[in-house]
Amino acid sequence: MFDQLRELFQIDWRIFMEATATWLRGGNPYGRLSAEFSAGAFAYPPTALTWLALFVPLGRWSYYLWTALTLLGWWLVARRRCPEQIVLLLWSPIVLHLVEGQNSLAVVLVVWAASLAPRRGWGWGLALAWALTKPQVALLPVAWLLWRDRRAPTRATLWGGLLLGTLLLALPPTLRDPGIWQEWLAALGSYRDRILQMAAWQNWGIVLFVPAAYLWYRSRRGGWPWWLTAALMPHTSFYSMVALLPMLRPRQDGWTLAGLALAGVLQGPMSPLTLPLILSGHLLAAWMLAGGPRRVAERAPTRTTSTSVGHA
Structure with missing residues (x-):
């Protein structure tokens, strides 16, 4: 090591x-x-x-x-x-x-x-x-x-x-x-x-890529330019997942621990088989670090006063 x-x-x-x-x-x-x-x-x-x-x-x-x-x-x-x-x-x-x-x-x-x-x-x-x-x-x-x-x-x-x-x-x-x-x-x-350079969606990576994309969408986190940068661009190693940093909000809960643990396990030699799986696995780990299934709270609609309605 x-x-x-x-x-x-x-x-x-x-x-x-x-x-x-x-x-x-x-x-x-x-x-x-x-x-x-x-x-x-x-x-x-x-x-x-x-x-x-x-x-x-x-x-x-x-x-x-x-x-x-x-x-x-x-x-x-x-x-x-x-x-x-x-x-x-x-x-x-x-x-x-x-x-x-x-x-x-x-x-x-x-x-x-x-x-x-x-x-x-x-x-x-x-x-x-x-x-x-x-x-x-x-x-x-x-x-x-x-x-x-x-x-x-x-x-x-x-x-x-x-x-x-x-x-x-x-x-x-x-x-x-x-x-x-x-x-x-x-x-x-x-x-x-x-240098081997592949994207998370290639080869067997698609097996983890699809659920990672679905879970990110379901949690309403937004930040799709960052997510797509990490997910679609070809990379040589998982350090490229730092592109997701602006969207990560770790908390003192099990999801953060699970995300850190999964990211720590996703190591190993890079090959055409393993690299996409490692990258797509890190997308799942990042979803955990961003709060897992917890949805981002939606803003309450702004109340409109009677005066503003009258001028509408």
């Missing part, structure tokens, strides 16, 4: 740093990075290189700074809305995510914070542009947020910030190497050959 943890420790973060350092040296971040990391080890769009470059000078301390910033961001977002999420430090997707040095959680937190903001202007547009450097996590929630704000007074500034942020992130890699976008697209095939 400890040998496996040593192999996983910082593995993804080291790939990020190695690829970005290769790019800063003028090399191809999507080619062979080292004897340890083959071609296709790094698959993020070039826009991610711009912000990852800020961490390269920190060397081995960059992982600890990134992890601390992620945990701080989680506390800032959840402390008032759902402080009980502290128990999710025992949730296996969070544990694996932090051990590997992934960044899905930070992306989720930024989009979640944006969705809670009363007004979204330039600043939130810039933040969402950063979140889209991991499109498989941010795309559906951001699209839903933009749709919700389609009539908001600040929609123009939100879109302006989003476009400006994307441009600022895209300029450094594009100016350094205009062909880097083609290199990225070509490397996606190498990444899929190197």
Whole structure:
């Protein structure tokens, strides 16, 4: 067990740093990075290189700074809305995510914070542009947020910030190497050959996927952009279930314990048979952590005064 943890420790973060350092040296971040990391080890769009470059000078301390910033961001977002999420430090997707040095959680937190903001202007547009450097996590929630704000007074500034942020992130890699976008697209095939990538609904995963979707629907929890991100997007591991974090409200009851226990059991080697089952099983575990069969209380209808009725 400890040998496996040593192999996983910082593995993804080291790939990020190695690829970005290769790019800063003028090399191809999507080619062979080292004897340890083959071609296709790094698959993020070039826009991610711009912000990852800020961490390269920190060397081995960059992982600890990134992890601390992620945990701080989680506390800032959840402390008032759902402080009980502290128990999710025992949730296996969070544990694996932090051990590997992934960044899905930070992306989720930024989009979640944006969705809670009363007004979204330039600043939130810039933040969402950063979140889209991991499109498989941010795309559906951001699209839903933009749709919700389609009539908001600040929609123009939100879109302006989003476009400006994307441009600022895209300029450094594009100016350094205009062909880097083609290199990225070509490397996606190498990444899929190197890493098993499947969705929860594929193969035998459908056996658990269907009841998980039905139970989520029956509990009236909403949050479908997050649920669909976790359920439909192809993933390499169950750490991707952190996309469900904004919808989880663990309580001191048996459902929370059952959800943590089930998530802890859903480990094991990833194969075309097991990966979809593990992912769909985590969807069931997340339903338990969100309260199990307990339905979200519906808001009482707003009472209309006789005066307002008269003017209707």
